Amino acid sequence: MSETPATAAEEPTRTIAFVAYPGITVLDLVGPLQVCSALSYLAPGFRTVVVGERIEPMATDTPLSVVPSHTFEEVPDPYAVLVPGGLVPTLAALADQRLLGRLRQLAEGAELVGSVCTGSLLLAAAGLLEGRRATTHWWYRDLLTRFGATPVAERWVADGRFITAAGVSAGIDMALQLVAQVAGEPLAREVQLIIEYDPQPPFGAIDWAGTDIASYAPIAQGALRQALVDHPELYARLTDEK
Amino acid sequence: MSETPATAAEEPTRTIAFVAYPGITVLDLVGPLQVCSALSYLAPGFRTVVVGERIEPMATDTPLSVVPSHTFEEVPDPYAVLVPGGLVPTLAALADQRLLGRLRQLAEGAELVGSVCTGSLLLAAAGLLEGRRATTHWWYRDLLTRFGATPVAERWVADGRFITAAGVSAGIDMALQLVAQVAGEPLAREVQLIIEYDPQPPFGAIDWAGTDIASYAPIAQGALRQALVDHPELYARLTDEK
Numbered sequence: 001m002s003e004t005p006a007t008a009a010e011e012p013t014r015t016i017a018f019v020a021y022p023g024i025t026v027l028d029l030v031g032p033l034q035v036c037s038a039l040s041y042l043a044p045g046f047r048t049v050v051v052g053e054r055i056e057p058m059a060t061d062t063p064l065s066v067v068p069s070h071t072f073e074e075v076p077d078p079y080a081v082l083v084p085g086g087l088v089p090t091l092a093a094l095a096d097q098r099l100l101g102r103l104r105q106l107a108e109g110a111e112l113v114g115s116v117c118t119g120s121l122l123l124a125a126a127g128l129l130e131g132r133r134a135t136t137h138w139w140y141r142d143l144l145t146r147f148g149a150t151p152v153a154e155r156w157v158a159d160g161r162f163i164t165a166a167g168v169s170a171g172i173d174m175a176l177q178l179v180a181q182v183a184g185e186p187l188a189r190e191v192q193l194i195i196e197y198d199p200q201p202p203f204g205a206i207d208w209a210g211t212d213i214a215s216y217a218p219i220a221q222g223a224l225r226q227a228l229v230d231h232p233e234l235y236a237r238l239t240d241e242k
Numbered sequence: 243m244s245e246t247p248a249t250a251a252e253e254p255t256r257t258i259a260f261v262a263y264p265g266i267t268v269l270d271l272v273g274p275l276q277v278c279s280a281l282s283y284l285a286p287g288f289r290t291v292v293v294g295e296r297i298e299p300m301a302t303d304t305p306l307s308v309v310p311s312h313t314f315e316e317v318p319d320p321y322a323v324l325v326p327g328g329l330v331p332t333l334a335a336l337a338d339q340r341l342l343g344r345l346r347q348l349a350e351g352a353e354l355v356g357s358v359c360t361g362s363l364l365l366a367a368a369g370l371l372e373g374r375r376a377t378t379h380w381w382y383r384d385l386l387t388r389f390g391a392t393p394v395a396e397r398w399v400a401d402g403r404f405i406t407a408a409g410v411s412a413g414i415d416m417a418l419q420l421v422a423q424v425a426g427e428p429l430a431r432e433v434q435l436i437i438e439y440d441p442q443p444p445f446g447a448i449d450w451a452g453t454d455i456a457s458y459a460p461i462a463q464g465a466l467r468q469a470l471v472d473h474p475e476l477y478a479r480l481t482d483e484k
Contacts, residue, residue, distance in 0.1 A: 018306075027276035027437065030306070034269035034410065037304040050306045057299060057309045062279040064260075064272070064292045069305035117438075137438060155442040166436030169414065170277065177444040189445055194361075195269065196379060196409030199450040200397040202419045203431055205447035206440040 002237065013047050013081035014182070016040075017106060020052040020068045021099055023089020026060035027168050028116040032082055032175035038191040039179050046183070051075045053108075061086055072102050080178070081106045084171070085117030085137065091227030093122055095234050100126040113162050114178060116171035120164040124149050132159040136168035139220035146238045172197060255289050256424070258282075259348060259476065262294040262310045265331020268302035268357040269410050274417035279432040281421050288425070293317045293348075303328055305411035314344050322420070323348045326413070327360030333469030335364060337476050342368040355404050356420060358413035362406040366391050374401040379409035380455065381462035388480045399427055414439060448477055
């Protein structure tokens with residue numbers, strides 16, 4: 001490992017806060033958390049925390065439950081904020097004013113605000129992505145327009161202090177980019193080496209041209225309908241459906 | 243999403259058990275867990291569980307704690323077992339006869355036994371990789387020889403019913419391969435699409451030729467020494483050091 005940069009000890013610790021809420025897609029959280037925690041190991045000027053309403057187990061979209069390290073109150077002013085996504089629980093959270101308020105508070109003073117997958121829809125619903133370029137899971141990319149954001153089909157999209165990643169595993173790529181931005185490319189490469197991120201998908205990259213994207217729309221729409229069953233006005237606004 | 247294969251409903255559910263123990267590298271667990279849980283969503287003939295000594299929060303190598311879904315006793319006979327790795331806590335577990343016994347029990351009737359990162363060292367210490375080709379995190383690849391396994395520098399290595407992955411993020415690639423093996427390549431590709439695994443590391447693949455691998459040996463050795471400070475005989479056997 002490289003030596004800690006001399007500046008790290010002299011500067012205040014920069015806190016990278018990962019937001020946890022019930023039902024998240026757990027890899028959305030853990031991919032970038034592992035990347036940024038490796039950074040904090042190499043460069044003590046950074047630390048990672050996982051913030052939630054309570055320090056209690058919460059369900060994910062797998063059988064694993066996760067426990068935040070801090071409450072929202074304990075981390076009032078992080079340097080960076082990262083919001084994971086998910087399927088039905090995240091879409092339901094588009095109507096969760098309490099969580100959206102938390103996100104606005106966390107984002108207010110943060111120098112960097114990021115998301116993975118449908119986490120960007122929460123940032124958008126919180127009013128944070130208006131007029132900005134952003135991305136999300138490919139199922140829901142067009143939904144960003146409903147919140148005044150401009151959808152972009154890229155692995156991650158940086159616009160000002162906002163950086164949004166595509167679906168699930170894209171959080172790893174985005175987090176490495178974020179590490180390079182805040183700590184320099186040599187440290188980002190060292191993190192990549194430590195987590196041995198040298199991807200070799202057994203069947204190669206995704207064949208987007210050969211994917212019938214439209215065929216997934218009914219499933220994506222169905223999940224949104226299920227999530228917002230108690231919020232018909234929001235559902236109508238997001239879909240033009242009655 | 244594709245339709246559930248007709249056979250799924252007719253066959254008994256196949257349980258893929260992920261082992262959790264304190265101090266794991268959380269992405270080692272969550273990468274393949276997300277992949278296999280997506281499979282269980284697409285093909286109800288599969289289910290994932292996370293097994294541990296107790297259904298209680300346990301620390302990881304990040305600020306996130308995780309909670310298993312089942313105890314070891316509750317999952318006596320899984321179809322597949324996957325063991326995550328970690329740094330000092332995993333190396334310390336090389337001397338944890340209780341955990342090694344659990345791994346032997348789980349592996350006994352399993353059709354597939356896998357590992358991520360230094361999880362393969364635990365399988366090896368449990369006597370399960372003798373005479374087999376295997377891999378692990380690049381820091382510790384040579385250590386496999388001490389347990390009678392043959393180290394291989396590949397992203398993942400299949401030998402009989404054992405499949406071992408390289409460091410941390412390699413578990414995602416390995417799990418997609420495993421899904422293809424048990425459920426067919428079309429389903430594995432569909433999982434890849436859902437988790438949008440279309441990796442674009444911002445600085446490209448790891449430049450192994452430009453990496454001074456030997457320079458990391460003292461750090462790797464130091465972590466092993468720290469982990470086995472109470473087990474000098476095992477440390478000596480693994481390192482030839484007194």
